[in-house]
Amino acid sequence: MTQHPAPDSGAPSLDQARRQIARYGLPADPQAVLVAARLMAAGARLGQAGEVHFGRFGLSTGRYRLLADLEDHGGEKSPSQLAASLGVSRATVTGLVDGLEREGLVARRPSTEDGRGNVVILTARGADKLRDLAPEHFARMQALVGGLSVEERATFLDLLARVVAGIDALTAD
Template sequence: MANDNKVWNQNDAIPSLVQSKRQIERYGLDVDAQAILVATRLLAAGTRLGHASEVHFARFGLSTGRYRVLVELEDSEGEALPSQLAENLGVTRATMTGLIDTLERDGLVSRRTSAQDGRQRSVILTEEGARRLQAMAPEHFARLEAMVGLLSIEERGVFLDLLGRVTQGISALTDETIEPNKPAGESKKKQHRSKG
């Protein structure tokens, strides 16, 4: 039995400043190595976050997406349209169909054809779905709290601010063209809190 199951050895895959500098020098580019380091670490963290999230929700028989559907339903008095859910969760309607399929198979939601509009099939949170949410809540939130437990209260506030701006910056990766994203001028950071 070669038990070589690797359970995410978090020591590897953390990019170093040396690596960033080496890459930049190799091609003689004019970019800031520190900025590249931050960006690269961020991407690595994103990968790990996504993976960890799936592992976490799998404990409760869910995936990240399916959990979010259940929560969204709970916040909508137990009923919502697939298109609403897709919109609120930021996934496509096709993806939402798949999420609902699995949730329905597991008995956590059910579908009902609308009387008003024959195209609509609203999604309903079942008793068991609500129970599942309730059952997982203590552990779920305790783990979330533990995740940021290495930050003090004040640091959490700072991190929220910085993360917010970095999150805005993600679009620099997906935009058609590169727009230089200046650091809020010479003054201080502010505004940009679009919604809450």
């Protein structure tokens, strides 16, 4: 087995935030910085956990998202459309489709409308895969937020959306 990281490794403390801010005499609010840092740490942990979760089914986060998006659109979509709805580049979609095609979960067919285009279709095996993993997948997804009540989840959803809107602040300019 691998060594399991210490209990709460990676999660910064309020004191750490305070110290860092104080060190340079900055006008930042420690609480705000703490929330932001915790959020980023949580995001990282979540990303890794997601990879583990999907790895259980022989998939990855990106591959699952592509598969699910395909299923949600009648099992047929062009790479460009996939790139747009997944929010990644077309090159990334090519890579994801390559992997999924290798495992027979998806197939490429020439587009009937556009000679240079493709259509990615969900194969029977791909649909089976989604059906098989669905019970466990959704149960675990639900368990992830199981520590919150319905009202709390609604609140969380709202706050999260507003934070997501603030992501631009990290990237802007």
